[in-house]
Amino acid sequence: MSHSGLVWFRDDLRTSDNPALWAALEKCDDVRAIYIIEADANLRPMGGAALAWLKESLKLLSKDLARLGVALDVFNGESAEAVAAYTQEHSVEAVFWNRRYGPAERDHDAAIKKSLSGLGVAVSSFNASLLMEPWEIKTKSGTSFSVFTPFWKNLRGQNIAFPINPPKGHGRIKAEDIELEPHPDWADRLLGNWKIGETAAHDKLAGFLEQGLRTYQKKRDLPSEDGTSGLSPHLRFGEIGPRQIWHAVQHIIEAKHSLADEGQKFLSELAWRDFSYHLLYHRDDIAAKPMQARFSEIEWRNAPKSLEAWQKGQTGIPIIDAGMRQLWATGWMHNRVRMLTASLLSQNLLIDWRKGEAWFWDTLVDADPANNPASWQWVAGCGADAAPYFRIFNPVTQGQKFDPDGAYVRRWVPELQKLDAKYIHNPWDARDDVLEKAGINLGKSYPKPIVDLKSSRERALEALGTRTRA
């Protein structure tokens, strides 16, 4: 038995269903924990909104770990150095962590494991983040999946591991005071929209299963409704694990058969997260490189003013502006609107999807290394499943379909508050007297659209469509 163990926390900020923590407490008499806000050149730094969430989550984790007798230390810097120095300083004999799946992170962790082994420190790694490991899901010919539906058919037939019980601790210690840089004002304000941490995550799940699941299919696509689970940032930081969610839903389905369809639908959405990690694991640098190679040849427009109008929610297209403002104010955007805003940027504006992905990376509290780039590539058309057609959403018809009375637009774009529902998604089509009556002066109180939807759609089909092969 090793006497001194170290748990390196990364995307698994929880005490329940945490195999690395569990193993450390099982095998070691003395357990410490670290989190490193990594500044390694080869690793992508966390975005601003996520970083703010992280810091609050760490404070809560520190208290939960103290109840198990585990002290949490937080460092800034290069993780390879920090881990090695910490193990030497505290005579750590065994290090435990839960795996991460990005190519750079895997190489990084493998190198650290090797160097620790050289120092005589044993390293054990586990799966805390995924329903199944990416190498466990294979097509019949042994390759990885590129299309979601067959991936999901495979995954749902697997035996998903049951969550493990919370570990028995080694008594109780005083929680360390964690010293962290304060948040920028913007991030501080958006955190007011959220309850952070493991307990909040479980409360959120319980509330969703009790109230939201029943109407999930009906409401999940309506951005004005509170119809989604809201678990994404908790999943991002591992405040709750997907296997905990999986089995909680299975349990509900068994108890109430009327919820079977809703439950399956919700689990398939949870499976999209595993699918994104599948792509992250099997493909080359999905945040930087289009999965369809021919997209490397596309000449994206350099249009800084349009990009800025998009970022600020000043495109003059109501549902787009509503989404971008919701993102800025809360660190979150409804999924339907994420698709619409991403389509407008990458297709109508023909701006490189990576610029949009980078903005989401910085501003979403739930931005994760798999879902964010994989979803952007899906919308931009360069994703894993090569569709012969392009998914160019029309933000007007989408708005009319999913926000029919304009409640979502009115909430985030108060300039349009009084506009008739008939024109709430296309104010440029309203007569002058209709606009005047609603107190709107297009071009002054609310922008005229920065792009013509019809001609820009044709431009995108032309630019992204048939030609441009390498």
Next chain:
DNA sequence: GAACTTTTAGT
């Protein structure tokens, strides 16, 4: 059983 061909679907 591997290699090739056809069918079906793509949130």
Next chain:
DNA sequence: CTAAAAGTT
């Protein structure tokens, strides 16, 4: 169009 499974040699 391509991916994946099913069918065929």
